[in-house]
Amino acid sequence: MQAFNYKFQQLEPLKSFKRVPVPEMYVPGHRTCAGCGPALNYRLVAKAAGKETIFIGPTGCMYVANSSYLCTPYAVSWIHAQITNGGAVASGIEAAFKVAARKGRNTGVFPNIIVMAGDGGSVDIGLQAMSGMMYRNHKVLFICYDNESYANTGIQTSPTTPYGAKTTFTPPGKEIPEGKVLFPKDPPQLVIGGHPAVKYVATTTIAHPLDLMNKVRKALSQPGPTFLHMLATCPKGWLFPEHLTKEMARLAVETGMWTLYEWENGTYKYTNVPKKYKPVNEYMKHQGRFAHLKPEHIAKMQAFVDEKIKNVKQAIAVAAPVPTARQKA
Amino acid sequence: MAKELIMTGCRAAAEGAKAAEVEVICSFPIRPYTAIMMELAKMVADGELNAEFIHGEGEHAQLSVVLGAAASGARAYTGSSGVGVTYAMEIYSPMAGGRYPAQMAIADRTLDPPGDFGSEHTDAMCTRDQGWLLGWADSPQEVYDNTLINYRVGEDHRVMLPQMVCQEGYFVSHIPDKVILGDQSQVKKFLPPYRPIGPLSTTKPVSHGPQIRPDQGAPMDAMRAAVFLDVPKVIEEATADFNRIFGRNYDPFVDQYKLADAEIAFFVMGAHANTCRKAVDRLRKQGVKAGMARLRWVRPWPTHQLANALGHVKAIGVVETSTSYGGAMRGGNLIHELRASLYDLDQRPLVTSFMAGLGGETIWPADFDYMAKVLTEMVKEKKTKRYVYWIGM
Ligand SMILES: Cc1ncc(C[n+]2csc(CCOP(=O)(O)OP(=O)(O)O)c2C)c(N)n1
Ligand code: SF4
Numbered sequence: 001m002q003a004f005n006y007k008f009q010q011l012e013p014l015k016s017f018k019r020v021p022v023p024e025m026y027v028p029g030h031r032t033c034a035g036c037g038p039a040l041n042y043r044l045v046a047k048a049a050g051k052e053t054i055f056i057g058p059t060g061c062m063y064v065a066n067s068s069y070l071c072t073p074y075a076v077s078w079i080h081a082q083i084t085n086g087g088a089v090a091s092g093i094e095a096a097f098k099v100a101a102r103k104g105r106n107t108g109v110f111p112n113i114i115v116m117a118g119d120g121g122s123v124d125i126g127l128q129a130m131s132g133m134m135y136r137n138h139k140v141l142f143i144c145y146d147n148e149s150y151a152n153t154g155i156q157t158s159p160t161t162p163y164g165a166k167t168t169f170t171p172p173g174k175e176i177p178e179g180k181v182l183f184p185k186d187p188p189q190l191v192i193g194g195h196p197a198v199k200y201v202a203t204t205t206i207a208h209p210l211d212l213m214n215k216v217r218k219a220l221s222q223p224g225p226t227f228l229h230m231l232a233t234c235p236k237g238w239l240f241p242e243h244l245t246k247e248m249a250r251l252a253v254e255t256g257m258w259t260l261y262e263w264e265n266g267t268y269k270y271t272n273v274p275k276k277y278k279p280v281n282e283y284m285k286h287q288g289r290f291a292h293l294k295p296e297h298i299a300k301m302q303a304f305v306d307e308k309i310k311n312v313k314q315a316i317a318v319a320a321p322v323p324t325a326r327q328k329a
Numbered sequence: 330m331a332k333e334l335i336m337t338g339c340r341a342a343a344e345g346a347k348a349a350e351v352e353v354i355c356s357f358p359i360r361p362y363t364a365i366m367m368e369l370a371k372m373v374a375d376g377e378l379n380a381e382f383i384h385g386e387g388e389h390a391q392l393s394v395v396l397g398a399a400a401s402g403a404r405a406y407t408g409s410s411g412v413g414v415t416y417a418m419e420i421y422s423p424m425a426g427g428r429y430p431a432q433m434a435i436a437d438r439t440l441d442p443p444g445d446f447g448s449e450h451t452d453a454m455c456t457r458d459q460g461w462l463l464g465w466a467d468s469p470q471e472v473y474d475n476t477l478i479n480y481r482v483g484e485d486h487r488v489m490l491p492q493m494v495c496q497e498g499y500f501v502s503h504i505p506d507k508v509i510l511g512d513q514s515q516v517k518k519f520l521p522p523y524r525p526i527g528p529l530s531t532t533k534p535v536s537h538g539p540q541i542r543p544d545q546g547a548p549m550d551a552m553r554a555a556v557f558l559d560v561p562k563v564i565e566e567a568t569a570d571f572n573r574i575f576g577r578n579y580d581p582f583v584d585q586y587k588l589a590d591a592e593i594a595f596f597v598m599g600a601h602a603n604t605c606r607k608a609v610d611r612l613r614k615q616g617v618k619a620g621m622a623r624l625r626w627v628r629p630w631p632t633h634q635l636a637n638a639l640g641h642v643k644a645i646g647v648v649e650t651s652t653s654y655g656g657a658m659r660g661g662n663l664i665h666e667l668r669a670s671l672y673d674l675d676q677r678p679l680v681t682s683f684m685a686g687l688g689g690e691t692i693w694p695a696d697f698d699y700m701a702k703v704l705t706e707m708v709k710e711k712k713t714k715r716y717v718y719w720i721g722m
């Protein structure tokens with residue numbers, strides 16, 4: 001049974017924007033907010049993955065705002081999953097395609113199976129299903145599009161909402177002036193730390209489209225489970241003007257609020273590391289969710305980020321930016 | 330060649346799944362159904378079954394995995410017991426609403442608290458309004474048979490619904506009995522391959538489960554309800570074919586025992602029917618005109634078949650092995666729907682209920698004698714004095 005040779009896809013890296021496939025697999029007509037980061041994210045992921053793809057979409061903005069009124073923007077197959085079970089539904093789909101291949105019912109290439117889950121659907125209520133899928137070594141790419149809140153239900157705090165953010169469940173007040181008092185979970189580290197079957201994990205943002213698409217293609221060229229953590233800025237939830245969607249993601253990297261890296265078989269490779277980090281307030285000051293913070297809160301955030309980027313500087317060599325090396329499955 | 334073996338209900342379920350050539354199996358341990366998965370795991374390990382055997386991380390995942398598999402065109406199989414059945418609750422409706430005809434084997438078990446391994450129908454009965462096919466077997470043989478019959482009915486394009494194939498924990502799941510396993514040529518004749526409708530595919534892109542407008546909700550619900558109007562016909566066809574091909578003699582909906590001239594009747598589900606039949610025989614010898622109706626399907630509920638089978642009886646005792654705390658009759662579940670089924674008859678039987686077999690307790694022959702006494706008094710007094718009697722306390 002193990003010996004069967006499934007026709008897994010190998011997707012070449014895109015050397016430049018000129019090589020990016022023209023066909024759109026995530027087409028217009030959805031109802032996301034103007035300037036929606038996750039929608040742009042979806043478009044880039046779908047483009048990079050191509051036609052032979054199946055998306056699993058757990059409940060969240062990328063379900064509700066994309067598939068309104070029985071219409072969907074997916075030019076490839078897509079199935080709704082509960083917010084709880086993206087990883088498990090994907091496991092069943094992958095298993096079905098494996099049996100179909102073994103029995104000769106499906107002789108074509110093995111589909112790219114991609115879960116496109118929000119932060120809640122990935123590392124909070126969806127964590128168990130994601131972890132189970134990864135542990136069991138299913139050939140599935142799990143993407144956490146991180147808009148840093150339970151956005152679809154009206155911007156409630158999630159485990160990736162940053163310290164100090166105002167959400168509808170963490171309103172700042174006299175007793176709790178910061179709003180959110182906890183520091184966020186680290187999704188890639190959750191995956192890397194406990195899933196031996198996962199050999200490739202990477203982070204990216206919507207402000208780095210070629211990097212994003214190449215990480216998708218590299219992840220999809222692996223024979224087993226992979227994980228991508230994508231910063232997908234959300235003007236509605238973070239309270240910034242929608243024309244700054246890309247700018248916010250870029251500033252996140254320039255301030256160290258977000259780091260771009262690949263982790264491959266135990267080795268980290270950081271990219272787009274600024275020569276000199278900007279202060280975090282350069283990022284925070286644009287966003288209404290941080291508007292209530294006092295200087296001491298911002299200092300606390302700066303200390304958190306300083307600690308985080310220490311790792312980047314000390315432990316890991318800065319490597320060349322994309323394109324990434326081709327994978328051998 | 331068909332062969333006759335001695336086996337438990339769990340083994341019979343696994344043999345049924347193997348005969349159906351299930352392709353994706355998802356397990357999670359909980360007694361007593363676990364033994365079904367142990368059997369299947371061994372069949373896969375030994376290369377007797379070409380299936381993906383997936384260790385789900387819980388029952389919620391089990392259901393999710395088989396949903397994904399069925400959506401992708403694979404015949405999928407899972408199962409559970411007790412709190413495992415309720416842990417998966419979120420997924421029952423998406424599975425039925427998405428029309429994914431996977432199968433779930435249940436060896437039933439009490440819910441907590443307290444921890445109790447005993448059989449009780451309450452676990453699977455909790456799911457009865459989620460749109461699944463649902464029914465109980467009374468023996469390992471019927472477990473095997475129902476596994477095949479349910480795939481045939483569930484995968485019929487007029488139906489396309491998931492199925493819950495239930496047996497009582499221990500009474501059926503763990504007590505060996507004679508089982509005739511069909512020959513694979515009989516199985517092939519009875520059960521065609523699963524033909525999914527609009528499965529996930531890279532050549533024909535589809536969207537499964539988009540959001541709707543509120544005004545699209547009612548028509549969709551009406552469609553889901555309407556399917557159940559067609560199901561009885563499909564069950565009748567499938568049962569007739571099954572009886573013919575495998576040489577059995579099932580009534581599609583209601584197993585009727587000495588009902589034709591009965592004045593009092595027990596209304597039961599599952600293996601307690603075996604004790605009940607003996608009780609009926611004994612009561613008959615004592616001159617009591619007793620009979621038994623055993624329900625084979627809870628969903629679809631056989632409303633008219635029950636009215637036909639039981640309409641002439643004077644008093645019916647519903648043997649309830651599930652709870653409906655605070656329900657209309659203050660006891661179990663079945664009595665509500667049985668009473669509703671009889672309501673339009675000109676001459677309605679009197680109906681009461683007996684809470685029996687709860688916590689996995691045996692329902693003893695003497696318990697049926699007591700029930701018969703209550704029913705006989707009801708007939709004499711022409712009145713239902715109480716809606717519920719708690720047995721064995
Ligand atoms: C079991 C369950 N609990 C709660 C909800 C309500 N709910 C719908 S969307 C959503 C937010 C999802 O957040 P996330 O996964 O981060 O995606 P986003 O909406 O931010 O894109 C929630 C909590 C649900 N659909 N299912
Ligand atoms: S709330 Fe945020 S994530 Fe959701 S649609 Fe609007 S911009 Fe996109």
Ligand SMILES: [Mg+2]
Nearest residue numbers: 118119149151
């Ligand atoms: Mg979110």
